[in-house]
Amino acid sequence: xxxxxxxxxxxxxxxxxxxxxxxxxxxxxxxxxxxxxxxxxxxxxxxxxxxxxxxxxxxxxxxxxxxxxxxxxxxxxxxxxxxxxxxxxxxxxxxxxxxxxxxxxxxxxxxxxxxxxxxxxxxxxxxxxxxxxxxxxxxxxxxxxxxxxxxxxxxxxxxxxxxxxxxxxxxxxxxxxxxxxxxxxxxxxxxxxxxxxxxxxxxxxxxxxxxxxxxxxxxxxxxxxxxxxxxxxxxxxxxxxxxxxxxxxxxxxxxxxxxxxxxxxxxxxxxxxxxxxxxxxxxxxxxxxxxxxxxxxxxxxxxxxxxxxxxxxxxxxxxxxxx
Amino acid sequence: xxxxxxxxxxxxxxxxxxxxxxxxxxxxxxxxxxxxxxxxxxxxxxxxxxxxxxxxxxxxxxxxxxxxxxxxxxxxxxxxxxxxxxxxxxxxxxxxxxxxxxxxxxxxxxxxxxxxxxxxxxxxxxxxxxxxxxxxxxxxxxxxxxxxxxxxxxxxxxxxxxxxxxxxxxxxxxxxxxxxxxxxxxxxxxxxxxxxxxxxxxxxxxxxxxxxxxxxxxxxxxxxxxxxxxxxxxxxxxxxxxxxxxxxxxxxxxxxxxxxxxxxxxxxxxxxxxxxxxxxxxxxxxxxxxxxxxxxxxxxxxxxxxxxxxxxxxxxxxxxxxx
Numbered sequence: 001x002x003x004x005x006x007x008x009x010x011x012x013x014x015x016x017x018x019x020x021x022x023x024x025x026x027x028x029x030x031x032x033x034x035x036x037x038x039x040x041x042x043x044x045x046x047x048x049x050x051x052x053x054x055x056x057x058x059x060x061x062x063x064x065x066x067x068x069x070x071x072x073x074x075x076x077x078x079x080x081x082x083x084x085x086x087x088x089x090x091x092x093x094x095x096x097x098x099x100x101x102x103x104x105x106x107x108x109x110x111x112x113x114x115x116x117x118x119x120x121x122x123x124x125x126x127x128x129x130x131x132x133x134x135x136x137x138x139x140x141x142x143x144x145x146x147x148x149x150x151x152x153x154x155x156x157x158x159x160x161x162x163x164x165x166x167x168x169x170x171x172x173x174x175x176x177x178x179x180x181x182x183x184x185x186x187x188x189x190x191x192x193x194x195x196x197x198x199x200x201x202x203x204x205x206x207x208x209x210x211x212x213x214x215x216x217x218x219x220x221x222x223x224x225x226x227x228x229x230x231x232x233x234x235x236x237x238x239x240x241x242x243x244x245x246x247x248x249x250x251x252x253x254x255x256x257x258x259x260x261x262x263x264x265x266x267x268x269x270x271x272x273x274x275x276x277x278x279x280x281x282x283x284x285x286x287x288x289x290x291x292x293x294x295x296x297x298x299x300x301x302x303x304x305x306x307x308x309x310x311x312x313x314x315x316x317x318x319x320x321x322x323x
Numbered sequence: 324x325x326x327x328x329x330x331x332x333x334x335x336x337x338x339x340x341x342x343x344x345x346x347x348x349x350x351x352x353x354x355x356x357x358x359x360x361x362x363x364x365x366x367x368x369x370x371x372x373x374x375x376x377x378x379x380x381x382x383x384x385x386x387x388x389x390x391x392x393x394x395x396x397x398x399x400x401x402x403x404x405x406x407x408x409x410x411x412x413x414x415x416x417x418x419x420x421x422x423x424x425x426x427x428x429x430x431x432x433x434x435x436x437x438x439x440x441x442x443x444x445x446x447x448x449x450x451x452x453x454x455x456x457x458x459x460x461x462x463x464x465x466x467x468x469x470x471x472x473x474x475x476x477x478x479x480x481x482x483x484x485x486x487x488x489x490x491x492x493x494x495x496x497x498x499x500x501x502x503x504x505x506x507x508x509x510x511x512x513x514x515x516x517x518x519x520x521x522x523x524x525x526x527x528x529x530x531x532x533x534x535x536x537x538x539x540x541x542x543x544x545x546x547x548x549x550x551x552x553x554x555x556x557x558x559x560x561x562x563x564x565x566x567x568x569x570x571x572x573x574x575x576x577x578x579x580x581x582x583x584x585x586x587x588x589x590x591x592x593x594x595x596x597x598x599x600x601x602x603x604x605x606x607x608x609x610x611x612x613x614x615x616x617x618x619x620x621x622x623x624x625x626x627x628x629x630x631x632x633x634x635x636x637x638x639x640x641x642x643x644x645x646x
Contacts, residue, residue, distance in 0.1 A: 005325075042363070042378055042391075044362050044389065046389075051419075053389070070391050070415070073420065085420075087422070088326070094372065096403065097372075098395075099409060099411055
């Protein structure tokens with residue numbers, strides 16, 4: 001039998017926001033409760049091309065499949081007319097090791113699960129009434145974080161801070177035109193002063209000043225996925241009343257939380273699993289700063305890939321195209 | 324453009340023994356000389372199914388591609404009528420991160436590169452006149468190690484020791500029927516007393532007695548690819564006059580060499596890169612025992628996948644099937 005390969009268009013149609021949010025939430029909870037198996041990711045860097053590649057694997061305990069995901073980010077691609085992100089997911093039988101299918105999603109599921117993880121955790125940790133969002137970064141994830149959070153709570157204002165006013169403007173135009181979100185470019189300080197702050201950059205030095213973050217605000221870091229990357233200042237973790245990580249070991253190894261731990265502003269036991277907050281929201285004093293460090297969990301990829309593949313096979317069976 | 328996927332049959336036709344040996348030799352030398360980039364592999368275990376999965380990545384310095392290989396081994400598969408090994412290789416552009424092709428080789432290239440690595444290193448390290456081979460294990464790799472070594476030097480006798488006489492007999496029958504090799508089942512002691520010994524099992528405890536290995540013999544360990552696996556006894560490394568590893572860091576982390584280092588029978592700086600011995604064979608006293616610990620190098624996979632893909636694309640261009 002030849003290897004079943006499903007393309008990005010059919011995957012995009014199958015992966016509805018409802019399916020994604022439900023699957024990602026359940027997987028983050030399973031991961032927090034220790035019901036997953038996730039080896040440390042494999043990472044490669046290509047400094048000559050300003051690129052990197054991550055391979056993440058994971059399994060939800062007892063699931064018949066596991067998945068292995070290849071994700072590349074090459075930051076000069078837009079100048080070549082190519083998207084920055086690419087990748088695919090292999091869904092593998094946990095009973096026999098046979099590769100059941102390749103989801104040739106070109107990074108689509110990584111993008112939406114990252115957006116969904118960020119939105120779910122941010123929504124669970126931010127004050128209920130918080131409505132202004134500050135986004136650092138202007139790429140795909142910057143836009144998706146704003147979009148997906150707007151699916152969970154109303155946003156009264158979206159402030160976007162990028163490296164240039166042109167890229168900030170372009171991100172705002174996209175959010176306004178496609179999703180009617182009240183977005184405008186802003187300074188780093190204005191952006192850091194929002195009720196909710198999300199960082200989505202490949203920065204290697206902190207991109208916001210901890211002193212600008214207001215009491216009662218929530219900050220989610222999305223972009224730090226290798227040891228040399230760093231978006232959130234260590235001092236921010238020092239001020240936080242609640243710190244959540246999507247995977248403790250990964251965040252210590254290559255997340256912003258690890259930088260803060262090594263700098264001494266917080267301790268290695270100061271975080272709680274983000275998934276637990278999705279199940280039972282933590283009580284938060286109104287004036288506390290809360291921080292989430294998300295490095296991306298392979299078990300979430302596995303759960304989403306399995307859910308999508310299940311739908312695709314149902315669709316094929318219904319259409320009579322499977323043997 | 325849809326993802327190009329090449330199947331096992333077309334790959335088998337393209338990957339001739341000559342291409343494989345030349346490519347693997349060059350890649351092992353490049354790796355020994357530091358001209359490769361190889362992150363630590365990602366490993367998962369599935370104890371309920373007696374299975375494991377390894378993901379290896381690698382790049383030859385300056386090559387336009389890198390590769391990521393998924394390889395699974397599920398040892399109960401034969402009882403289900405399935406091969407133990409499965410897998411695929413993704414060839415990825417090192418300039419843009421775009422996935423150029425999937426080699427749906429079902430583990431074929433892993434099997435032959437492992438066989439070629441073993442044969443090349445064994446041939447380089449064994450005494451020139453050594454002609455008796457003892458093989459521990461009866462699976463695909465046991466057979467391929469004997470076959471590929473026979474392509475590099477004449478073998479006067481192949482002794483095979485497996486867990487049961489039936490599996491040993493079956494492996495010998497295959498070697499005799501398909502490749503006219505003088506194979507016969509043997510006891511563990513007889514097998515360990517051969518001029519050349521190769522171990523190809525998923526054992527978790529040493530499978531041969533160091534005292535049975537003769538002076539002047541060479542031993543290559545193939546099967547130890549996770550920290551809990553162990554084929555070669557630590558005492559063997561203590562007796563060795565020359566130790567080679569295909570990747571120092573991997574062999575310390577999860578090879579037989581690491582077990583020996585931790586047990587104190589040898590030191591962490593006692594090995595030489597196996598690739599260097601392919602370029603310039605080391606002088607060996609006739610009565611020295613030599614040992615090679617091979618854990619499998621991602622850069623070898625990358626080089627072989629690129630070479631095969633290049634041929635496949637040439638073939639497609641010649642046939643006028645590429646746009």
